[in-house]
Amino acid sequence: MMQKFMITILLLLVVALADLHVPRKLLRKKGHGARYIVPTPSGTSWGLGGTCVNVGCIPKKLMHQAALLGQALQDSRKFGWEYDEQVKHNWETMVEAIQNYIGSLTWGYRVSLREKTVTYINAYAEFIEPHKIKATTRKGQETFHTAQTFVLATGERPRYLGIPGDKEYCITSDDLFSLPYCPGKTLIVGASYVALECAGFLAGIGLDVTVMVRSILLRGFDQEMAERAGAYMETHGVKFIRKFVPTRIERLEEGTPRKLKVVAQSTEGPDVVEGEYNTVLIAVGRDACTRNIGLDKIGVKINEKNGKIPVNDEEQTNVPHVYAIGDIVDGKLELTPVAIQAGKLLARRLFGGSLIKCDYVNVPTTVFTPLEYGCCGLPEERANEEYGKENVEVYHTLFWPLEWTVPNRDNNMCYAKIICNKHDNNRVVGFHVLGPNAGEITQGFGAAIKCGLTKELLDETIGIHPTCAEVFTTMEITKSSGKDITQAGC
Template sequence: MFGHYNVFVHVSQSGPSRSYLTLLDLLCKHYCHTVIQLSAYVQAHKDGSLQHLLSGENEAYDYDLIVIGGGSGGLACSKEAAALGKKVMVLDYVVPTPKGTTWGLGGTCVNVGCIPKKLMHQTALLGTALQDARKFGWEFDETVKHNWDTMKTAVNSYIGSLNWGYRVALRDKNVNYVNAYAEFLEPHKIKAVNKRGKETFYTADKFVLATGERPRYLGIPGDKEYCITSDDLFSLPYCPGKTLLIGASYVSLECGGFLAGLGLDVTIMVRSILLRGFDQDMANRAGAHMEEHGIKFLRKYVPIKVEELEAGTPGRLKVTAKSTETDEIIEGEYNTVLIAVGRDACTDKIGLDKVGVKVNPKNGKVPVNDEEQTNVPHIFAIGDILEGKWELTPVAIQAGKLLARRLYGGSNVKCDYINVPTTVFTPLEYGSCGLPEEKAIELYGTENLEIFHSLLWPLEFTVPSRDNNQCYAKLICNKLDNDRVIGFHYLGPNAGEVTQGFGVAMKCGVTKEQLDGTIGIHPTCAEVTITFYRILQHFVG
């Protein structure tokens, strides 16, 4: 190389030194008669190609990039890389649930998460709107009832159109999509096994792990045999009937909320607290609203056994549970039991141990640096499997796009995981951005916080006379930083729409003074964000 001269240069792990870059510059000018830009050296060092060049390696791989996982993050990353001229493959395979449920391209969000959840939540809201309608003058005499099969078919037809659209988009971007399960064999080589068991082998210069998560089971007698998870619920071929939801995660509260909204008998079994990781004041308010609207909570209990009393669609199940505080044992009968106690990263069976990628043994999560790079330089990870990052679809999409641009487009923009807005679609929706009150106190101390709040009664709730002063908003400000807003929490209608705009404001560093100077839109729920009142003393419950 370099005009028949062999050059041996040590490349440090922390980056090329100034003398190292100067040497290369001189070599290229003298022997190659080509001036290579300094940025090109740095990028080549970062993506590993410079080390291959210096060591004389010129191994040809099948692909520039292989993305393992066809969810939102993996699809975004693969399409962006292909648009930047790289040869890209996506491998995606859905391992069937214990009940045999499987689905198409698009990952959890599209198939068994955000999309069907929001559509079924909307179904429940329409039921509430029907109840309100008579107060607004609508007259209808016939009995109104809900048809599960009609809803399930409509929702899954829409999801099917999304699955097809993703396949078309990959084809249009020249991304090779293969429906097969990937497993590492060597640092740059994987084995792909399709549903018929056929094995194919591929190599790539770089890899992105975007395998996502799947629901966790309880490890008690009868859980996999008789219970379902959210992976099964949205395509369940029959109405679930009387349902017990185990867990107090957002998945449990959201699913329990829309099932109750369809008129079903719903019970939620809670081991400890609602919505761990969220603001507990807001979580308890959301739970209280659900309880007032007929959802039963079994608090401080954990299941120890599930038995089938009668097979059917649905059948009858007996659940035995134990108190977390005493030796009390209780039993209950339900048609359906849904487990929603958390999710595990899908990283344990893809051969990461064979290539040395570090994984948290407790939860399967993958630690990465601020550029989503694992401890193995040519292997990256995005989405729900990241250690200590948000498990949200828009975050995975953003991270995937930005990663591809850094790898192949010369960009240096990194994904910002701070102040990410999100919404829990409970019957009374809960939107948040920034810190929960508990975390804010831990970081800054109560004396350095100013907390504002406002109860509200949405105008659309007034005529039907429901939920007076159950909607609530909270603003947490840092007194040490000009009352900058560090936490926003809203419980009420259209929480996602309200919180999204506030997320933009917090990205821009909004302060309480700036909110005070903003004119609201009247009459809306969103105007609560500029009508907060000061809480002189606010204690965390």
């Protein structure tokens, strides 16, 4: 049974994970030939752990923390801290520290695989028969493996724009977190959570940052919260170019960083704008890594529009012995904890006799913009569509974190709201908070919502004072009342 399980997860490891044999300082060399993690046009590759550990959640949150520390330094003078030394940020020191930490994580994963007697095959896998894959190493050596069951977990890679100069001169989030030089004046193309998070921490460490937005911020999220998060970023130095898309990227000067010229076209008319930047970061979405692993040879269906794989409620594809988890699953949230939970529960069903399925409803998440945005459940727009606006009650409030009162900054920028279904005992169907430590707040409320949290239960809960999260226990004003929600303090 153990041997079968090892082979079952083979494709997950072979396709989704990368080489560990290359010293980290060499990983960014152009021409790096790793096929399993195909290097970016800039030459970036990485090790075990997938997107989250190497080029996603972990480095993103640490760079976000670097920016928060910069704000804390400014606040500290009002709290009595005195310092004369000029304060500046060193990009190289930050990147080295973060990459060293990531290296420790990837090494730990490899040790853990060995301790669990999981065979790790460092190669690129392709189906050649329904129960057979070919694995090709960096040196071109081929081995063949058969299994009764396969799990696909190949993840996604950033999408490019398809315009002149994009792959030659631009970078993506796959490159940013190990970039060996400070990116300088940066244009970020896109309005996804990746785009806004990167814009936020780059501005937070003192860089000149502009975001070019084609349509709306944070598509799929509550739009009131998205606009408030964007407004906060604008008050803290991030510039936005709305309703424009790049049409051409040109190199003006080589260097680290370069000097680039960006030409962009309005989405609403004939207007054209031009600008010069040191770095252009593309964050316009991600494509599933499913088109080149032989799925067509075994009949696994994919969504041709996005490359994602439709599955049933047990993560099973249309081919019964092939399963899919993570970002490549069609219609599911692209979040690391979701992939982990789905994978664990799938393994238990396949080999442990469990019947528990992954619950994709009411998944809490947080966007680590400068003012963090945490949410669980439905955006207000979706709640109105699903239940009817007349059946939805929204309770909301602005708030001012106590820690911000002494430095006297950003009053009434933080915002919280809950969305309730009036015809289901005022059950909370949407939870949204924009403020410091939003992720920590949202995690706990996520469990409560999963247990059927209602407005009455919130009202009966005693808050912890003075905290930001306590505002959810004292909300009285409904959006429909039109009453003022500004706050003077605690």
